[in-house]
Amino acid sequence: MLEQRILAELKNIVGSDNVATDRQDLICYGYDATQMEFLPDAVVHPGSADEVARVLKLSNREKFPVFPRGAGSGFTGGALPKGGGIVLVVTRLNRILRIDTENLVAEVEPGVVTEQFQIAVEKLGLFYPPDPASLKFSTLGGNVAENAGGPRCVKYGVTRDFVMGLEVVLPTGETIRTGGETYKGVVGYDLTRLLCGSEGTLGVITKIIFKLLPLPEAKKTMLTVFDSIDGAAKAVSTIIGGKIIPTTLEFMDYATLQCVEKRFNLGIPASGRAVLLIEVDGDRDLIEKQADRIQELIAPLGLVECKVAKDAAESEALWKVRRLVSPSLRDVNPDKFNEDIVVPRSKVPDVIRVIEKIQQKYDIPIVNFGHAGDGNIHVNVMIDKSVPGQEEKAHEAIAEVFQAALDLNGTMSGEHGVGLAKQPYIHLELKPEQVAAMQAIKKALDPNNILNPGKMFPLG
Amino acid sequence: MSEKDFKTDALKRVEQELKKCVKCGACRAHCPAFAAFGKEPAVARGKVALCQHLLKGDIELDDATYAAMSKCLLCGSCVEKCPNDVPTDEIVMVAREALARQRGLTTFHAAVGRVIRNRSLMKFGAAAARVLGPLFFRKVPETSGLRLRFPLPFVGGKRHIPPLAKTPFLERHPEVIPGEPGKPRIVFFVGCMTNFCYPQVGEATLALFRHLGCTVIIPKNQQCCGLPGMSGGDLETVRGLAEKNLAELERYEADYIMTACATCGGALHKFYPNLVGKRHPDLAARLQAIAAKTVDAAQLLQKLGLNPEETGAGGDVRITYHDPCHLRTRSITRQPRELLAGTPGVELTEMEGADRCCGLGGTFNVYHYDTSMQINAAKSDAIIRTGATAVVTGCPGCMMQLSDGLKQRGSAVKVVHTVEVLARKLRR
Ligand SMILES: Cc1cc2nc3c(=O)[nH]c(=O)nc-3n(C[C@H](O)[C@H](O)[C@H](O)COP(=O)(O)OP(=O)(O)OC[C@H]3O[C@@H](n4cnc5c(N)ncnc54)[C@H](O)[C@@H]3O)c2cc1C
Ligand code: SF4
Ligand code: SF4
Numbered sequence: 001m002l003e004q005r006i007l008a009e010l011k012n013i014v015g016s017d018n019v020a021t022d023r024q025d026l027i028c029y030g031y032d033a034t035q036m037e038f039l040p041d042a043v044v045h046p047g048s049a050d051e052v053a054r055v056l057k058l059s060n061r062e063k064f065p066v067f068p069r070g071a072g073s074g075f076t077g078g079a080l081p082k083g084g085g086i087v088l089v090v091t092r093l094n095r096i097l098r099i100d101t102e103n104l105v106a107e108v109e110p111g112v113v114t115e116q117f118q119i120a121v122e123k124l125g126l127f128y129p130p131d132p133a134s135l136k137f138s139t140l141g142g143n144v145a146e147n148a149g150g151p152r153c154v155k156y157g158v159t160r161d162f163v164m165g166l167e168v169v170l171p172t173g174e175t176i177r178t179g180g181e182t183y184k185g186v187v188g189y190d191l192t193r194l195l196c197g198s199e200g201t202l203g204v205i206t207k208i209i210f211k212l213l214p215l216p217e218a219k220k221t222m223l224t225v226f227d228s229i230d231g232a233a234k235a236v237s238t239i240i241g242g243k244i245i246p247t248t249l250e251f252m253d254y255a256t257l258q259c260v261e262k263r264f265n266l267g268i269p270a271s272g273r274a275v276l277l278i279e280v281d282g283d284r285d286l287i288e289k290q291a292d293r294i295q296e297l298i299a300p301l302g303l304v305e306c307k308v309a310k311d312a313a314e315s316e317a318l319w320k321v322r323r324l325v326s327p328s329l330r331d332v333n334p335d336k337f338n339e340d341i342v343v344p345r346s347k348v349p350d351v352i353r354v355i356e357k358i359q360q361k362y363d364i365p366i367v368n369f370g371h372a373g374d375g376n377i378h379v380n381v382m383i384d385k386s387v388p389g390q391e392e393k394a395h396e397a398i399a400e401v402f403q404a405a406l407d408l409n410g411t412m413s414g415e416h417g418v419g420l421a422k423q424p425y426i427h428l429e430l431k432p433e434q435v436a437a438m439q440a441i442k443k444a445l446d447p448n449n450i451l452n453p454g455k456m457f458p459l460g
Numbered sequence: 461m462s463e464k465d466f467k468t469d470a471l472k473r474v475e476q477e478l479k480k481c482v483k484c485g486a487c488r489a490h491c492p493a494f495a496a497f498g499k500e501p502a503v504a505r506g507k508v509a510l511c512q513h514l515l516k517g518d519i520e521l522d523d524a525t526y527a528a529m530s531k532c533l534l535c536g537s538c539v540e541k542c543p544n545d546v547p548t549d550e551i552v553m554v555a556r557e558a559l560a561r562q563r564g565l566t567t568f569h570a571a572v573g574r575v576i577r578n579r580s581l582m583k584f585g586a587a588a589a590r591v592l593g594p595l596f597f598r599k600v601p602e603t604s605g606l607r608l609r610f611p612l613p614f615v616g617g618k619r620h621i622p623p624l625a626k627t628p629f630l631e632r633h634p635e636v637i638p639g640e641p642g643k644p645r646i647v648f649f650v651g652c653m654t655n656f657c658y659p660q661v662g663e664a665t666l667a668l669f670r671h672l673g674c675t676v677i678i679p680k681n682q683q684c685c686g687l688p689g690m691s692g693g694d695l696e697t698v699r700g701l702a703e704k705n706l707a708e709l710e711r712y713e714a715d716y717i718m719t720a721c722a723t724c725g726g727a728l729h730k731f732y733p734n735l736v737g738k739r740h741p742d743l744a745a746r747l748q749a750i751a752a753k754t755v756d757a758a759q760l761l762q763k764l765g766l767n768p769e770e771t772g773a774g775g776d777v778r779i780t781y782h783d784p785c786h787l788r789t790r791s792i793t794r795q796p797r798e799l800l801a802g803t804p805g806v807e808l809t810e811m812e813g814a815d816r817c818c819g820l821g822g823t824f825n826v827y828h829y830d831t832s833m834q835i836n837a838a839k840s841d842a843i844i845r846t847g848a849t850a851v852v853t854g855c856p857g858c859m860m861q862l863s864d865g866l867k868q869r870g871s872a873v874k875v876v877h878t879v880e881v882l883a884r885k886l887r888r
Binding site: 025115136334 | 518524
């Protein structure tokens with residue numbers, strides 16, 4: 001519990017309407033998309049970077065933890081106030097400060113919703129590619145803090161690749177700027193890249209400078225069905241080997257197809273064992289040629305069906321197949337653990353085969369889909385938590401899945417981060433010396449362990 | 461009953477639904493209450509979480525719960541977009557029922573209940589003015605002409621309100637208006653707003669179905685659909701009304717039960733069937749039967765093959781169409797647009813966010829009038845930006861809210877119902 005006097009100071013900083021302590025408010029800021037729950041002692045909604053800095057100074061003086069939060073759509077519990085303290089909600093900082101069409105940069109506050117930013121730049125003929133599936137509700141601050149990715153990342157890269165500079169309030173309350181507005185810059189350590197993906201443990205992001213691209217003229221979508229998972233995987237490397245980098249190479253395995261078909265009856269051929277959703281973008285003439293070339297390249301690889309969208313409506317219809325995946329998973333089992341391993345893209349069939357074995361060993365359904373273009377696979381372990389023992393089994397299975405990814409030179413998580421959910425597993429990927437180096441950085445910047453304590457690494 | 465019983469008794473009914481929410485946050489992109497208030501207790505996910513905790517018993521039906529539950533327009537936008545089919549609108553209604561039973565109805569909602577309960581629509585207007593008038597007079601400034609003409613329970617405050625019709629629609633026509641043999645028999649559920657404020661909507665609807673040769677039956681003792689009561693958690697009153705309407709609607713053999721009010725349609729089609737639990741299977745089956753027959757006027761006109769070239773005329777008007785929530789969430793978005801686009805002289809321009817709630821939200825606008833108008837302001841701007849001379853919609857409730865917003869903006873854009881455009885040539 002926070003003392004009244006501290007609450008009074010918080011109210012003094014952000015205004016009394018922006019400090020909430022009713023149990024109802026605490027509940028509403030105690031969850032995220034992991035479905036774990038920890039109640040904070042108070043919820044604070046700062047309205048400026050200066051207020052953020054003053055809150056952090058106070059928290060250092062009084063030694064209470066601060067948990068930064070955007071939209072609370074995180075999949076690993078990064079924003080959850082485990083152990084108590086205050087949740088610092090940055091969504092009132094939600095202005096797009098400027099979009100510079102000459103230098104192709106934009107400056108925004110962290111609470112701007114990803115899609116709102118995309119719409120704003122697209123109106124000016126510009127393009128901000130990172131497209132996490134949560135883009136309609138996630139915040140840009142959350143995207144930077146988690147280094148979010150999405151389907152378009154095969155071609156364009158992840159959030160980090162678009163961050164040129166930041167304004168950050170350090171855990172001790174000092175405000176610094178990192179990076180800048182120039183494409184080049186080598187003076188000092190690259191703190192910008194360090195902060196991207198730091199999960200709110202090294203500073204509160206209060207401004208972001210993004211790099212923008214010209215908006216591609218058009219895009220072309222195809223839905224391709226293969227008679228084997230190897231065919232689909234081979235298609236990915238053949239397309240890229242053929243010197244075409246599609247915007248999107250989304251993949252769905254047989255288990256996923258069955259789920260979607262059972263619920264929505266989309267008419268995917270019964271002999272289909274894997275689906276690739278392929279999209280190319282660029283100049284109109286160029287993408288027509290690329291689409292033809294892709295069809296030539298993949299035809300010999302066990303292609304069962306290939307649908308090419310003629311217009312935006314047809315493209316949307318093809319994307320629907322991918323979008324219906326999540327809603328149809330519930331039919332398999334009510335609860336899911338959604339992991340997001342990455343392997344080198346040629347290793348996708350290998351890892352899927354290992355996962356099939358793991359699934360048989362533990363006798364729980366595992367459904368795989370994701371971004372084949374960069375080897376990022378969403379591994380969904382489907383269980384019913386009300387069945388005793390299933391949750392434990394799921395955790396064992398997940399550890400084996402992670403190990404499989406690591407054995408193939410991959411990583412445990414490509415997008416969702418560590419937070420609380422993946423902490424028990426990080427020793428599988430990181431050596432003690434690596435963890436020690438990271439913790440040394442944390443300790444240097446946050447000597448009182450005020451900011452998002454207990455995330456990424458266990459407390460203490 | 462103790463307080464705990466109120467909570468669990470009501471919320472148990474939605475226990476399974478509550479479990480479906482995975483807290484993904486997708487509703488943050490679609491909830492108009494969240495867009496206006498900006499804080500998590502206002503969003504569907506927050507309300508669901510609070511109901512889960514109510515059921516667990518670790519929060520009470522107190523002021524903070526009340527405040528959160530009041531911030532819902534029952535628009536169903538979250539339900540439509542929720543990947544897990546969480547029916548937050550129904551969940552909120554159940555929570556409001558628990559709140560109402562525990563805390564007693566608020567003065568306003570109790571008054572709404574007194575008016576809409578046990579009264580046929582015929583007598584409703586007078587009763588509304590008598591019972592609710594004084595309540596609103598306290599909120600309306602001394603100088604306002606509104607003090608003299610407060611018409612309906614869900615209208616109040618500073619808003620521009622439509623004047624009461626001299627002769628309500630239901631008093632103008634016989635109960636059965638025979639059509640051609642072999643043509644469909646239609647029961648017309650009129651609704652309060654059409655009856656008292658927009659009788660021209662009733663007239664246009666009637667003219668169109670008569671043009672198609674249908675027999676139109678307008679049961680005299682139909683009641684308010686009850687949605688204003690439902691919105692306030694007064695489910696007892698709503699159940700009573702539902703039963704009365706049921707008896708009235710069952711009196712005639714009919715192929716369809718038709719309404720030109722999206723809200724009434726939503727009540728009959730979507731909310732009535734969920735009113736009674738497993739304890740009354742017979743009643744539930746009867747409500748289900750009514751729901752299955754309930755159609756929206758535009759939906760039915762299209763189905764019966766209305767040719768708007770014969771009946772409608774725009775006289776070169778540029779219009780834009782607003783989707784009422786209670787049509788949109790029943791997937792009735794295409795039919796009115798197609799009919800309107802086929803009307804001579806009409807040019808349909810889409811506004812930005814046609815599918816966004818107008819902000820009325822049952823009785824939401826009474827408690828959160830300023831927020832309701834803030835939501836509405838974006839709507840008004842979008843309408844004005846299209847350059848349309850009229851905004852067309854399928855719900856008299858939306859008509860009132862849209863008129864209010866546009867008038868406050870000083871705009872001359874007219875607000876009309878779809879059927880009015882479609883029936884323009886049929887005018888006497
Ligand atoms: C349906 C669904 C689909 C998703 N799809 C994807 C996907 O395709 N790709 C992907 O990468 N992720 C995805 N996610 C995960 C999630 O949306 C992303 O991690 C997103 O970036 C989180 O943003 P947020 O605003 O919700 O952040 P929150 O969940 O609120 O916070 C996430 C982390 O960021 C920190 N943080 C937030 N704001 C700041 C700030 N201003 N300064 C410092 N730290 C901050 C928090 O402390 C926390 O550690 C998905 C989630 C859902 C529910
Ligand atoms: S109500 Fe639906 S959309 Fe909202 S958080 Fe729950 S599951 Fe997600
Ligand atoms: S019904 Fe409408 S206002 Fe209520 S929670 Fe859902 S989206 Fe929000």
